Amino acid sequence: MGKEDGGEEALLPLFETKEARFRGAYKVFASTVFVGICLIWVYRLTHIPRAGVQGRWAWIGMFMAELWFGLYWILTQSCRFKVVYNYPFKERLSYRYKDKLPSIDIFVCTADSKKEPPTMVINTILSVMSYNYPLENLSIYLSDDGGSELTFYALLEASSFSKHWIPFCKKFNIQPRSPSAYFAQQIDIQDITYAQELLAIKKLYKEMENRINSTVEMGEITKEIRDQHKGFSEWNSKVAKQDHQSIVEIMIDGRDKNIVDIYGGRLPTLVYMAREKRPQWPHNFKAGAMNALIRVSSEISNAPFILNLDCDMYANDANTIQEALCFFLDEKRGHEISFLQFPQNYDNITKNDLYACTLSVINNVELAGIDGYGAVPYCGTACFHRRESLCGKVYSKDYRKEWNIEDKNDTNKTVNELEAASKILASYSFEKETQWGGKMGLIYGCSSEDVITGLAIQCRGWKSHYYNPNRKAFLGVAPITLNDVLIQQKRWSEGLFQIFLSKYCPFIYGHGKIKLGAQMGYCIYLLWATISLPTLYYVIVPPLCLLHGISIFPQVKSLWFVPFAYVIVAKNACSIAEALSCGDTLKAWWNWQRMWLIRRTTAHFFAFINTIVRQLGLSKTTFVVTEKVVTEDVLKRYEQEIIEFGSSTITFTIIATLAMLNFFNLIGGIKKIVLDLGFKVLDQLILQLSLNLLLVMLNVPVYQALFIRNDNGRIPSSIMFKSIVLASLACLMPII
């Protein structure tokens, strides 16, 4: 691009949006499925068994379930009609802006030094400290909701190590820039200076890691370390996780030209923050932390753009900031963009994605589809924000004129003054009776603070975009036990359903503000919890009917069989095609089906119940932080793709009971066909039989965990007995 002459170059956009191919063909296909769904509804309505006939209510239930499945399917189509992909041109950006790039504030949140080990946190921090970006324009803030001295100490270590690490990254232009991720990959060594420096830096890193880990193990900071930094004095008085004053320490003041790396290069500003917490005051989880970060950073660096990361999400590409700026700084469309969401990718996914954590169809198809309507949801991490819109500004047509990227922060305050002022901003009383948590910053009271906030921003007139680059921009840690996956799923679906029931429901709140397609796109996720009900019905009732020899699907000979067969085959074929085109394996698709089944019948179901209970005012919002460390034993099973159960929880009881029920139904159903009714009824029961067989096949790992495995991750025998008894009782349930 550099070769183009100035005039022409200035007109070129900094990013380009292209529509995905074959949308026309897809729309035709989707219409045929839609016709199939309508025919199923018609069949159900016109064939209800007469009053008094066995199976009448089961039939009506089937209608309700299929009605909901069908309507939900329609929702999922909105985002498939307008899939778009964005392509930034970072060469044009650097040509146009040279070194005059805007400041960026990077927020990293951590909450628990046990579940989120300090070494992991500082790897994330180091990865963003070494972005290929003018470092004097970069400020990194760590919010520590654990208020942990250990995390503070790790950050202190990281600030010294960065003086070696940053120049090393730049000199050899290495990727990724999270030290542990870099050292973990196969490094091919071509030249001798590189080999020497690599060895030296690795040694330095290992030493630091050992120091941190041994301190963490000890659980306290030695006097020797304590004397290294004045900040430790904050912990002189008793600091408990939920009860302490606000702590703000500027570890590196990036304005100071004398604070440099080992080669004299500039360093980014680095700040530790633990906002004030008191047991009697609600602290609003991550939303509270983010809002405190917004305020503190406005005092210290006040950059116009903010990158928000979870502590486990390291930057995998050193040039991401430039790519993101292509969106915000585009002359034509940039000024209306509020945030740019990157996909959440993970670097600990097994080959066949055992727990279906990659969300690849969501990342590659659905979010790109909602982007087609300019309203991608904010997903909490891996997201660049415009500070003003995050703080509550309403978009107006004049915004373009009033906005400029010049630095607004010309403070001459000393570090001490900045810290003192910041502590006030991070105190609880500062927020009391203000708009924070409502019209300003992230919204409180919902465990999916991210999605609700993004929606509110869009309804203030802003657009958002989605960018999924080839080289993954951020990599995080996905949960690796079934229990953790389901806890996370429950938190998500609960928070999301809560949004649907609140005044923020996209169809009402978003009406006239975001496009209908986007409203529907949001609801795909907001209604996750509700889809648990028809799923549970489908998993329990048709198999039970099979056991009793009652047919609730059309006969093969009947014409009505066609829409059922078509919809089932078409939907699954399309979902396989989507998964494969997103790079999943066939086995991953299969695992995904199992996980959908498990999620819907447990996590989403609990979320449904809990949300209703909360709606009645009987419980409060919670946020269970996802576990990011596991034992060797568990890790080994995860790598072999063996599902981890292990504990006796009600969730696992449900999973085991449903699996046993399906197993009994299948055996009982086959027996009934062979011995009592004769093969001629196969014609009437074939769909039920297939459904039941499919459920049993999906549940194979559950049977293995119940009866075959003997490792610690198996399902405990107490659950085995319980599930057999419960499933047997369920088999006795009469069908009405």
Ligand SMILES: O=c1ccn([C@@H]2O[C@H](COP(=O)(O)OP(=O)(O)O[C@H]3O[C@H](CO)[C@@H](O)[C@H](O)[C@H]3O)[C@@H](O)[C@H]2O)c(=O)[nH]1
């Ligand atoms: O009181 C809290 C609780 C959590 N966190 C941080 O929030 C982040 C997300 O928590 P995690 O337990 O990892 O949850 P996930 O389910 O992985 O998070 C996803 O879902 C959350 C909403 O449920 C979003 O906030 C996250 O950005 C998104 O990655 C982590 O960095 C935590 O340290 C806090 O700062 N304070």
Ligand SMILES: [Mn+2]
């Ligand atoms: Mn996480």
